[in-house]
Amino acid sequence: MSEYILEAVDVIKHYKQYDQVVYACNRASLKVKDGEFVAIVGSSGSGKSTFLHICAGLMRPNDGKVSIRGTDIAKLKPDALARFRGNHIGIVFQNHNLIPQLTALENILVPTVMCAREDHTYEEHLKKLVAALDLENRLHHLPSELSGGQQQRVALARALINRPQILFADEPTGNLDRKNSEEVLRLFTETKNLLGQTLVVVTHDMTVADCADRVLEMRDGVLYEL
Numbered sequence: 001m002s003e004y005i006l007e008a009v010d011v012i013k014h015y016k017q018y019d020q021v022v023y024a025c026n027r028a029s030l031k032v033k034d035g036e037f038v039a040i041v042g043s044s045g046s047g048k049s050t051f052l053h054i055c056a057g058l059m060r061p062n063d064g065k066v067s068i069r070g071t072d073i074a075k076l077k078p079d080a081l082a083r084f085r086g087n088h089i090g091i092v093f094q095n096h097n098l099i100p101q102l103t104a105l106e107n108i109l110v111p112t113v114m115c116a117r118e119d120h121t122y123e124e125h126l127k128k129l130v131a132a133l134d135l136e137n138r139l140h141h142l143p144s145e146l147s148g149g150q151q152q153r154v155a156l157a158r159a160l161i162n163r164p165q166i167l168f169a170d171e172p173t174g175n176l177d178r179k180n181s182e183e184v185l186r187l188f189t190e191t192k193n194l195l196g197q198t199l200v201v202v203t204h205d206m207t208v209a210d211c212a213d214r215v216l217e218m219r220d221g222v223l224y225e226l
């Protein structure tokens with residue numbers, strides 16, 4: 001078994017823009033060890049979100065390999081990939097993507113309904129997450145009734161509820177004020193230190209990057225170790 005939880009090797013993704021081909025990822029590679037906190041920085045348009053979405057199995061690369069715990073996710077059929085994602089991967093999007101018609105609690109529980117895991121009962125974990133994220137009094141509110149920071153904390157709880165092997169986050173503090181950013185950052189470091197959570201975070205926020213074990217910079221679709 002590989003010592004890496006994530007192995008992305010020579011990932012290529014290109015988009016057609018009119019008569020031009022844009023290489024969003026141009027042989028980007030990243031290997032992440034269990035329990036590591038990796039931050040990816042880089043200028044706008046350098047390919048960070050594309051790379052993160054490919055590693056999280058939300059998008060398929062044109063070429064290259066992405067394996068999580070030894071499973072080559074690019075080779076999984078759509079059903080198997082969706083199951084694998086639900087069981088092993090947590091994702092926090094920049095705009096949190098909560099379902100507007102569902103309460104905070106219902107949003108948090110979506111992964112447990114979509115991917116029921118026999119080996120995991122979530123009630124205890126839910127209590128801990130809700131307490132750590134200070135959401136006790138907000139569980140029955142709709143996303144539109146929550147502040148931006150609260151919505152982001154709900155999104156984080158949803159990403160962590162199934163105890164993912166790896167958590168990907170795209171600009172998780174991008175829309176937050178300093179206090180809420182600090183809260184989210186505290187949660188990241190706590191899940192890493194207490195639960196050994198593996199984290200891959202795209203960020204412009206240097207206070208987030210400063211907390212990471214390793215920082216890489218994406219430039220023109222290639223990742224460079226800083």
Ligand SMILES: Nc1ncnc2c1ncn2[C@@H]1O[C@H](COP(=O)(O)OP(=O)(O)OP(=O)(O)O)[C@@H](O)[C@H]1O
Pocket residue numbers: 015016017022023024042043044045046047048049050051
């Ligand atoms: N669906 C798409 N169709 C065409 N081009 C795309 C698409 N998505 C992204 N691109 C292009 O791919 C490149 C990388 O985009 P990406 O969103 O990965 O950058 P980013 O580093 O996340 O930028 P930001 O920091 O602004 O979020 C950009 O040139 C972008 O225009």
Ligand SMILES: [Mg+2]
Pocket residue numbers: 048049050170
């Ligand atoms: Mg982006």
